[in-house]
Amino acid sequence: MMRRFSSAALNIGNVGAASKSKSVDASLLPFVDVSTHFSSVTPIRHGFGRVLVLNSPRLDVDSIAAIRTHLEEWDGDADVKVIALVKRASVPVFCGGLQVQFDAQWSDALEHASLLSHQIATLNTPVVSIMDGPTHGLGASLSLHTPFRISTQNTISSFKEGPGGIGLLLPGTAFALRHLLLDDSQLPGSPLAKWLAVVGDPLKGLENVLTGVATHHVPMERISPLVTKLCETKSSDLRVLDMVIEEFAASSPSVDDWANWSVGEEPMEVVYRCFRHNSLAEIVAALKKENTPWSNKILSQMSRNCPTVMELNIEAVNLALEPQDLLSSFKNDLSMLRGVEDSKDFQSALALESSLRENENPVDALRPEVVLDPKLLNRDTWLASELEGATTPSTAPSTETPTPTWSETLETHITKTSSASKRKSWLKTGQYLQNKSEEIDATKQSIDGATSIWINRTLTSYPHRTATSLPHVEDLAKVVKGEAKNSGDMALTQDEVLTYFANNWNTFLDEERDLSSISASPVENWRLEDSGAGELKREDERTVKFFPSKYYDLGMDFDPNVSGVDGEERYSTKRKEKWGLRQRIDFLVAEKCKVGDGGYLQWK
Template sequence: MSTVSSSTLSGVEAAQAEVLSKSNLAVRELVLNRPKKYNALNLNMVRAMTPELQAWEKSDLAKIILLKSCGGKAFCAGGDVKTVVDLAEDGDPNATKFFEDEYQLDHLIATLETPFVAIMDGITMGGGVGLSVHAPFRIATENTLFSMPETAIGFLPEVGGSFFLSRLDGQLGVYLGLTGKRLEATDVFYSGVATHYVPSSRIPALEARLSELENATHDIVNQAIEEFSAELDNEPTFSLSGETRKVIDHCFKYDTVGEIVAALEKEPETEFTKETLDLLKSMSPTSLKVTLQQIRNGASLSLAQCFKMEYHLVQKFLQGHDFKEGVTATLVTRSKPNWVPNQLSDVDDSKIKQTYFDAPSPLRLEMLTSRDFKKYPHRKYMLPSEEDIKRVVTGEAADVGNYALNRRQVLDHLLRERQGKQGLKQKVSEVLDRKTVENKKDGETLKWVY
């Protein structure tokens, strides 16, 4: 492990110090090693990781790829946006180059055939989310703190946010993308951002177990991680469930930010609605409106198409006012940003579409691989989605049959299908409480409430 200050090294050497590459039997590890900067991602780090991953993908000796941090508070607290804004202000093409290379890396991780495990043990925001959220295995611990806080700095939740946020249950993704709400520990797992929840004290033993796997298929890697997953009976339930979730789905279903705010204002005032309105009113109005459109568009796009849309949008933000203002106010002057325009009502929806989405940008994004998808190919390793649960209740799932099921039968079916996955009982029970009623004819079988 290098102890030389990166400021004294060449670009390549600095990147090697900031990203460590290790071999542990059949496992190949990338270790983010910039702890004083919360492992914030920069261009050198991206350029160090991409060729390593490409080489390991071709190697018969690399059976599993593992991404983690060197320790401390953060897995990766985001991209180095201050440097990016400074480069953009100077007209330096490396401002857009950072996003180009970052998105290519994120897409490469998402489409690797080699099983890829991201250990999100600490703060995971922005660029750190891009490195992990599209991977087949995403491990949260009690130290994980997830957020996409970009609207607070006059930016947008990119790194594939338009893809993964639009595929979370109900309107959760829209809520998280607009408000930048932080999720911690088990919440990261129950939301669908993480695929597994493993206590940090078990991580070293899990890493040792992964290194010993001889035939490391995705199924076998999943089984190994499940062996170390936490028993969740005594852990907190999902904080955004129940009545809170009903409010999220009711208020964030609209296609304009104005309607979302109006819906929240009509709700009975609670701590949740007050916090949510306060968050929305503090964000860049332009960012909010672009973000909502971005997530709605992303629902029907492939992952590569989402990255290309975001690269186009990023170029618009680098030319605009709010991104620079938000980064400067948040990271430099520690003051309240002065958004332009500073009111939602002053941001014309049709102009947003015309300026940010329809008008062309000079640069196009090309991926490093032609692999692509519209649904995560390894989603069977996650908790079942609300849609998965609905299909079992309604009989649409392939192997359920044409008869109505009771609560126990729905739960047993999904436990068999997901091989007794930890956390499944808790999630399915919450969804059934919120989205089903008992059939009046027999008082036992379930009907889905639309």
């Protein structure tokens, strides 16, 4: 039997001793000698930014530990304004998931991957994930938690992780899919999230923006100057960083791109119709009812997947639909993973994975002497040669993997869970929703002299969503129906709706999740410190619901990249429209509204 996740490990804020934070000089710093840090992850500091360069196609326990160490150190440094995750040019994959060899390593990898996911989701310092290449499993999950998610023409993303193609959603992924995906179905079951969780067909290039997985699309050749400009920006305010990224972005999705996006030859409405349901049995029945070449192909794909894992991925999304915070979602997801770890299916998948890894030649990181080449220590040369990307397009790793023999077929599983009561009984019997270890202890701990509190942090919605992403269909509904603050009591025309979003989007959500500009410090609106006095009135009174302090610069009322009056105007919420906003609103209005007398909009 495999070792379970230890609750003690969930309180570790640093794997290994963390270096004390060092303030940087206000002037820009050149890239430093990275020889002492060289590993599968290379940390680089420049100006007011920090860069983590991924040197291998997958992350193992050591590389995850290195990332967590650097993130904690940099997050505690007030002079660090932004952190970027990039891949080395010679590596064809941004992150292909977890790299493990043996049973014990897999359990350790899942444990540390969970810690890293939660750390990134609740980090104070803005993170920019540049997914230039195939991004699978852990890589996609980590990226989805970051405020800025950049796709390129090489991006191929999917969220399923696990040995032998078992297809697990890592902890916290379902919560992120639920809150960040641009699901235009208006259906309560979050069908787009379930489509990605169950089938997991890869999203390519601009499709990542259309689904909400990415916030921006930047050509591969512009990554080097983008990273340089981000590091040289003196503000961590999300609105300033958003403007920097927009300078390098490609053309945003057009109205036609939004309207014509499909899976294969099927429009998205078919995906929404089939994957709106709450159980695997209902989804299979809907696909059979469609009885098209596409639906039959999907059924064939699903028949090769593990029925238990597909069902639990659906349940993870169902639980994320309920009112809960991120930390609770992590607890639920970890509980299900513990149940899967003890299953025969998981052991079968592990055995297959181990045999495949024995014949795999891992891509070695670049030699230290290459990193120490004086030419590469020059800022511009180093970035141009290592961060721009390979000269030839990246390709996804082969997905042709033998399928383990699962403990039950898809049809057998559907028979067991054909009704809501049978499904509930199956979940209870398998103990998938019972937390079989201690609750996550939110007590502050001192590790190597440093206090770690990040595991105490949680959120009920991502505070960065309206500052960095594009609007959800629910956001438009609130404005058209007059439910959003400052939208007025009168019906609006399409131009007035666009003006409202241009003036109020790219800010932050307040406590009521309304679409309005910030009227007070986010610290006052959002942050509740761990006083121990019980003000939070939560199951765990020490849990901190927070607004990341670096997301909103209280002293910043102008764009630091543009001086004078121009800088003040550029930073205003009434500045130029956010990248892709007009096309997104025009598409949603055409799809969801009807035009009445005088051009006033009515919600369909």
